[in-house]
Amino acid sequence: MRAEFKIQDGWFFMSEHLIQPDHQDFVFDPMSSDFDRDPYPILANLREHEPVYWWPQARGWFLTRHDDIVSVLADEDRFSPNEVHWEYFIEPAEEVRNHPVLRIRDSSILSVEGAQHARIRKLAFKALSRRAVRTIQPLMTSLIEEVMAPLRGRRECDFVTEIASPYPIGVISRLLGIPGNSDREMRFKKLADAVVVAFNPMIDEATQLRSIHLMEGYLAEIAEWMEEKRRKPTDDLMSHLVQVEHEGDRFNTDEILSLISALLVAGAETTANSLSFGMLELLRHPDQMKRFKEDPSCRFNAAYEMVRYEMPGRFLRRYAKKDTDIRGKKVRAGQAVYISVASAQRDPLFMPDCDQFDITREPRDLSAFGIGRHFCIGAQLARLEIEIALGHFLASFEDIRLACSFEDVPFRSNPVIRGPASIPLLFESVA
Ligand code: HEM
Structure with a gap:
């Protein structure tokens, strides 16, 4: 059989199979629009043929098997999340070093790593769990009702920009104790946009610097507000963060x-x-949609299945902090290791029916x-x-359907995150 090559959005395809990773024509580009839409065939190809793949463009190893991923993430002696260990790490310029x-x-x-990380994590957990036990659920419920309110009486919306994007940032903001629809909440959302860019090493330096300068002003305001909470604490996460103490230690x-x-x-x-x-995925799988709507007890596990199925x-x-070996490949100290959690979640050696979307699955x-x-x-x-937002949305509107085909749903182009840019929906309001 003769293989025929086709180039599509930077990818090479053969008539019968994806090109194997050891072939000279193989190109791996997880920023391409095909990868945005459906990374799973490419990840399966790597997982099967080259699970520890040298990704030349990113100058690092790309891991796709569940067991390799688990062992690297669990091993802080050999692998660190801190980019100071990277062989290509560049110290920030003199003028911003102490910014x-x-x-x-x-x-x-x-x-951060080791004792410094353990300390921050302990305090963070303590502050979060105080708030969590008492008030999270009613707060999330009232917030989703608020976010959905402008949709009442309408028959269409963009699920991404009107529900999915504002809701999680609203949850963090309300948890901290920022009043809804306030000037402070608006500025907090701007901080959120800036921080995502400033913390992202894959975004160019000039854009990062702009975001760092923007963040400075917003963070100064938060610091002032923190002082207010130190003087007069209330029942919110910010007050817990300023008060939390572990064995005499504080933030x-x-x-x-x-x-x-x-x-x-x-x-x-x-x-x-x-x-x-x-x-x-609920729209694509009507049987799962029916189950999700009819059985609230499955929703918490369903939320995990949604994250697992489409990371x-x-x-x-x-x-790598020292020279080491992954599945026979020599990984040098200082080299980067890219870990595809998405691939690990679709590794058939880990979960035989991993390509099936099943919201009743026990994780x-x-x-x-x-x-x-x-x-x-x-x-x-x-x-x-996820449980609360989707549960409330699906109970508030009926006959929900996509206003375009699944193939026409646009995906965002972002170097770190993958997801739809817009999901146009049509629906009827429940009377
Ligand atoms: C579906 C949503 C989410 C996914 C898929 C997710 C995934 C992850 C993953 C994979 C890590 C490990 C990162 C690493 O090992 O380098 C992580 C860490 C973290 N996540 Fe999430 N996360 C989600 C939602 C959240 C939410 C809602 C919060 C808090 C508001 C949060 C806060 C954090 C923090 C602070 C860490 C760092 C923990 C540490 O380094 O000790 N995440 N998340």
Whole structure:
């Protein structure tokens, strides 16, 4: 059989199979529009033929098998999330080295290690769980009603821009105690946009610097507000963060600003995209939609299945701290290792029917939210947000359908996050 090559959006396809990764014509581009829409055939190809793939354009290893991913994420002695260990790490320029925003970014829970990380995480958990037990559920319910209010009486909406994007950032903002529809809430949303860019090493330096300068003003306002809470605490996450104490230890101002930034980086866009993917997959699978609507008890696990089945993150990054070996490949100290959690969730060796979307599935593990010491601290929160937002939306509107074909749903182009840019819906309001 003769293989015929076709080039489409930068990808090479053969008539019968995807080109194997060891072929000279193989091109791997997880930023391409095909990958945005459906990364899973490419990931399956790598998983099968080259699970520890040298990705030349990114100068690092790309991992796709579940067991390799688990062992790298669990091993902080060999692999670090902190980019100072990267062989291509560039020290920030002299004039910005002591910039307060860089200080905050570099001491983020997402990248610090060892005792420093354990300490921040302990305090963060304590502050979050105080708030969590008491008031999260009613807060989420009233917020989704508020976000949906402008849709009443209408017969169409864009699910991404009107529901999925504003909701998770609203949850973080209300948790912190920021009053709804306030000037402070509007400025907090602007901080969220800036912080995602400023914390992203894959975005060009000039854009990052602009965002760092923008963040400075917003963070100064939050620091002022933090002082108000120190003087007069109330029952909200910001007050808990300033008060929380563990064995005589407390957060300082920079650490609280850093943690709030990390919650925004890790918790807003991820959950927004999972909500969007969740809605799309329910529409694509009417039997699952029926089950989700009829059986509220399945919704918390369903939320995990939505995250597992369509991962919003492209990959996690780790840097080798010493020379090591992964599946026979020599990984040098200083090299980057890109970890495809999306691929791990679709590894048939981990889960034989992994390509099936089944909201009644008991999660086998929660590795879509990471592994080891950096396991997501917002995992339960995210699942609850998805359960509540989709549950309320589907109960408030009926005859919900896509206003375009699935193939025409546009995807966003973002170097870190994957998800639909817009989901145009048609529906009738429930009387
Ligand atoms: C569907 C939504 C979400 C997904 C898929 C997700 C996924 C993840 C993953 C994979 C990690 C591990 C990162 C690593 O090992 O480098 C992580 C960490 C983290 N997540 Fe989430 N997350 C979600 C929602 C949230 C929410 C709602 C919050 C909080 C508001 C949050 C806060 C965090 C924080 C602070 C970390 C860092 C923890 C640490 O380094 O100790 N995430 N998340």
